[in-house]
Amino acid sequence: MKKNWPYLALGVGIVAIIAAVVYYQFQQKKPQQAAFAPDSSVYSTQNYTNLVLDSTILIDFYRLHLVADSIQKDVSEFYRRRNYQYAWFSENTLTNAALNFNQQREAFISDFADSSLYSHQIDTLLLEAHTKGSQFLKRHQDAQTLELLLTTAFFKYTDKAFTGSVKDPLDLEWFIPRKKKDYQALLDTLVSAKGNPMREPVNRYYVLLKNKLQYYRSLEKKGGWPTFNFPKKSLQANDEDSSLIALKQTLLMWGDMNEADSSALFTDSLAVGLKRFQHRLGLVENGKIDANTARELNRPISFRIRQIMLNMERLRWVPAEMEPNMLLINIPEFKLHVFENGKQTWMSNVVVGKEATKTSIFRGNLSYVVLNPYWVVTNNIINNEILPKLKRNPGYLARNNMEVVSGNKVVDPYSVKWSSYTKNVPFTIRQKPGPGNSLGKVKFLFPNSYSIYLHDTPSKSLFGESTRAFSHGCIRVSTPEKLALHVLKNDPAWNEEKLESVWKTQKEKWITVRPALPVYIVYFTAWVDQTGQLNFRNDLYGLDKALEQEIFGERIASKS
Incomplete structure (x- = not known):
């Protein structure tokens, strides 16, 4: 970490005065923006501390610490609204909020191996402030520096941890709009919460995946799982092979086997563990050690950790609160998920676009059901x-x-x-319309610029494949009748008998869906399902590879 530059008494003093005058004049000429409405539970006529920053120190701090313009704006706005009162110190000591935030920052650095948020100066000053209390506060320059370092670190941290490393996901074929997060309000809450850890403004799927990342980091520190040597022959129940010892250790680490077993015997519990593993990886669930299963077992733990991190990045792009009633299609999983009142109620297999005719990633509103299309x-x-x-x-x-x-x-x-x-x-x-129609008996329209919709199909056999990328981009659903009843459940004019009567006519019938049902088409290759199990899928469209280059590009290049 760079040391503070020494002040040259006269020269720097003049420069600071000139900079302050220029900054003030510039601010006066800028058009006035609408004032940010402070949280009345945080800001009132009451002072929360007698410790107050000299507002002119901000300019010197930004210059000395090379603070980005966007972060400067956030820091200045934060202190202006609280009349430049300290946020991270009480009258005599550092607040619990400061310690809790720093723990979160350090955990993020550890989980994501992200040194860009590390600050040796924060660590040094924080330790001194925590141990020396009021004596540290008498060192006004150090106290002000730590105060501003923590606030600056907060906005850097939230920008990366909650908004994401990728600022424009459109370049990575992700067209679901992002809602801007209010980090000013988040910091207001944090510093006034009497030390309670702040709630991350991300969806619960992010939090679940973050817990898995921390577990995998702990496994990595222990050396990860052993390499599995593919047996030379196909193994059946009660066969013996030394390779099964490492396989059982790996499945135990994954949680697919419940009890340790150091034998080289192919047991029934091993077959069950393999089926659990295959289910979570989207493989054929046969309980056998086929080539696809062996390949996925031998992915190193570093590969899985990076896969988790890439999908946590995508989850930062998803709204913190999604609609309680919606449809969600995960392309690499080949699944449609139906949510009612915030809970997943059922799923359906789907067929998605081939690599050459990719299914687009976006959000739409299902507005029409078309029978006999x-x-x-x-x-x-x-x-x-x-x-x-x-x-x-x-x-x-x-x-x-x-x-x-x-x-x-x-x-x-x-x-x-x-x-x-x-x-x-x-x-x-x-x-x-008719029995051989490529859209089957029904299609579901959510108007969009990608010409993507859900539909039935007469080619039912493809739903039995483990990898289901066969379409020209639209999404084929294995249970179209059930989906039609679900989508139209709020319309008393439609039930199973009425639908069947229209299907028999083979005449096209359009039905308006009220209210329209949100549809998310997403791309996740790692996620935690409703049972708490960690799932992985292959990178169907190569989008993990593109995102990896965007986030880790410099590190990849340095290793090559």
Whole structure:
């Protein structure tokens, strides 16, 4: 940590005076902003301490400690609203809030191996202030420095820990809008909470994953789990192999086996432990040591820790409080989660977009249910898949229950000279409702600029695959009838019998959903489920790799 620069009595004094005058004049010329409404429970006519900062010291502090402009603004605003009263000291000693915040800061540095928040000067001055109490406060310069260092550290910490290292997730294909967090109010609460630790303004999934990160850090310090040597033959119940000793140790560390077992025997409890592991990793749950299972078992603990950290970064982008009634689709998990009154009530398998036709990450409002839908074929599919077939034989459309439309008029496909087009066909091609319709019996629309929606499908066999990335971007649902009943449950005009009666007609029917149901399409490769189990999935679209480069790029480059 840099030492404080020595003051040259005359030169620095003149510079400080000039800087203060310039800063004051600049502030006077700036347009007046709306005043921040202080928390009346924190700020009133009462003074909470007789310790007051000299406001002119802020300029020198910012310069000496190279404080970023955005942090300067937050620090200045904080002290202006409290009439420059100290926040981290009472009359005679350091407050519990200071100690608790510093513990949180140090825990973050340890959990995320993030040295950017470390300050040797804070540690040194904090120890002296804690041990010497009122004697430390008599050292006015040191007391003011520690006061400002803690406040500056708070805004740096909250910006990174709660907002995230990535300031614009749009560059990483994440289009869910973020709500700006009020760190001024958070600090107000912290310094007035009589030492109670501050509540992190993040969602509960972040907190759950953070607890797992701390556990994995503790395992890492102990050396992690042993490497598993893939057996040369397929092992069955009661087979013996020395590799099973390390495997059982690993599954015990993961929590997939409940009791230690140092034998080399393939036991029933080992098969159960393997199935638990496979379930949490999204693998085929066969209780066997296949190649995919062995590969995931041999991921080093450093890989899993980094995977947890990447997904904690994503969770900082998610609203702290999500709607109690919503749908959430996690792309790498291939699952739809249904939430009612803040609790997950059921799940459904889904099929998502292939790597070449990724499903977008965004939030929408499910506003319409369409029974017996037409499938309007996208331009990409027309250009790449259908047009070549039409050039060979326009009868392709009739065989697939499709039609050509211009405006509201159906066009005879044999009247169109398909050979004259290479792309951008000036017609709509759509598939009529019926048993073979690619959207099945129902689709769920949440208007968006990505042309993404949920729908049924006649291709049910794909839901049995463990990896389900087969679509052109839209999301196929394995239980569309159940989802339709759920989405329309607030509308007394619709029940199972009414839906079935419409499906039998094979005529398209649009239903407005009131109120609209929030839909989140997200991308998490590590999370804690409703049973408290830590789950991992593969990086389907390579977005973990891109985020890793964004966050750890310098460290990766330095090792290469």
